[in-house]
Amino acid sequence: MSVLGSKVMKLSVSLALILSLSVAANIFSEDSAPPTISGGSTSELVALKAANQAFVKAFNHRDASAIAEMWDEDGDYIDETGTHYVGRDAIHDEFENYFHSSCGRKIKVHANSIRFLRPDIVLIDGTSEVDPAPEGKPVVGRFSAIRIKKDGKWLLTSVRESAEEVPSNYEHLKPLEWMIGEWVDREDSSSIYTSAVWSKNKNFILRKFKVNLKGRIVLSGTQRVGWDPIRKQIKSWTFDTDGGVAEGYWSRHGSNWVVQKVGVLQDGTRATATNTYIFNENDEDSFLWKSENRIVGNIHEPDIDQVKVVRLPPALDSK
CATH class of the missing domain: 2.40.128.20 (Calycin beta-barrel core domain)
Structure with missing residues (x-):
C-alpha cells in the first residue's frame, strides 16, 4: 500500500472507531444492519453519540489537537501495519500529518457490536469505509476500540485496526x-x-x-x-x-x-x-x-x- 493509501486506511478506521459509537440509525450507512448493543443505559448511549458528534466537528475543522484530547492521556493505537502510537502527543502528530497531506473525504461506518464491559468501559467492533480513496475505490477496514469514562467523558483508550481483505474473482x-x-x-x-x-x-x-x-x-x-x-x-x-x-x-x-x-x-x-x-x-x-x-x-x-x-x-x- 502506498504511503497515502496507508494514511487513508488509518484515518478510515480511526474515524470509524468514534463514529461507530453513535446508536442512531442514521449515523450508519442505509444498507447496514443495526449494531448489537449489550448493556448500557439510554443516557450513556446518548453521551456516546455526543462524543461522536464532537469528533466529527473537530475533524471537519481539521483540529488535530481537539481530536487528540478525545483519547485517554496514555491511550494507544495500533494501525493495520502494526505501527504503534502511544499517548496523546503521538496521536496528535498522526492526525496533524494526515491533515497536511490529504483532502477531505466522506466516510461510512458500521458498528457490528457495542458492548459494555463495565458501566464505565465499552468495547466497539465493526468496519469502516472511506470514499473516495486515492485510486477511486473505497478503503475498507476492520476496527476494535475500547472507550473508558473519565470525569464524565467517554475517552478512547485502546484502538486496534486491520485491513479488510479485498474480494477476489x-x-x-x-x-x-x-x-x-x-x-x-x-x-x-x-x-x-x-x-x-x-x-x-x-x-x-x-x-x-x-x-x-x-x-x-x-x-x-x-x-x-x-x-x-x-x-x-x-x-x-x-x-x-x-x-x-x-x-x-x-x-x-x-x-x-x-x-x-x-x-x-x-x-x-x-x-x-x-x-x-x-x-x-x-x-x-x-x-x-x-x-x-x-x-x-x-x-x-x-x-x-x-x-x-x-x-x-x-x-x-x-x-
Whole structure:
C-alpha cells in the first residue's frame, strides 16, 4: 500500500472507531444492519453519540489537537501495519500529518457490536469505509476500540485496526490459470510472443503480446481478462498499438475455450471473430489456437488454421 493509501486506511478506521459509537440509525450507512448493543443505559448511549458528534466537528475543522484530547492521556493505537502510537502527543502528530497531506473525504461506518464491559468501559467492533480513496475505490477496514469514562467523558483508550481483505474473482478465473507464464508461436520468419500474470488480489489476468515479422515488431498490445458479474461470464478487453480495441466473452467447452470477439479498428471499422484455445490437460506447456468467422467491415477474412503455442522455459539467471 502506498504511503497515502496507508494514511487513508488509518484515518478510515480511526474515524470509524468514534463514529461507530453513535446508536442512531442514521449515523450508519442505509444498507447496514443495526449494531448489537449489550448493556448500557439510554443516557450513556446518548453521551456516546455526543462524543461522536464532537469528533466529527473537530475533524471537519481539521483540529488535530481537539481530536487528540478525545483519547485517554496514555491511550494507544495500533494501525493495520502494526505501527504503534502511544499517548496523546503521538496521536496528535498522526492526525496533524494526515491533515497536511490529504483532502477531505466522506466516510461510512458500521458498528457490528457495542458492548459494555463495565458501566464505565465499552468495547466497539465493526468496519469502516472511506470514499473516495486515492485510486477511486473505497478503503475498507476492520476496527476494535475500547472507550473508558473519565470525569464524565467517554475517552478512547485502546484502538486496534486491520485491513479488510479485498474480494477476489480468482475462483471464477482459476480455470484459466494454465495461461500464466510466457508463450511463443514461431513460424518461419514470424513469431508471436505472449506473457500472462495475475493482477493484485487475482481479480484479473494481465496479458501482453507482440508480433515479430522478419525481426521487426509490427504489432503489440495488452489484454485484461476478468469476470463480468452481470453476464456471469469471463470477459476480456484487448488494446493494440494500432489503436484497435476489442471485447471477448469466454465460454468453456470441455477442455477448449471459445472466445466470441468483437472489436473496432482505429478507423472505426468493426471486426468480429471466433477464437478457440484448444488445451491438452496432459500437456500444460502447449496449446493450439485458431481463429474462425473472421469479418472486418463487410469482408469475410480467411480463417487462421490451428497453430501450436508453446510455453517458454524460465529465464536463466545471468550469474
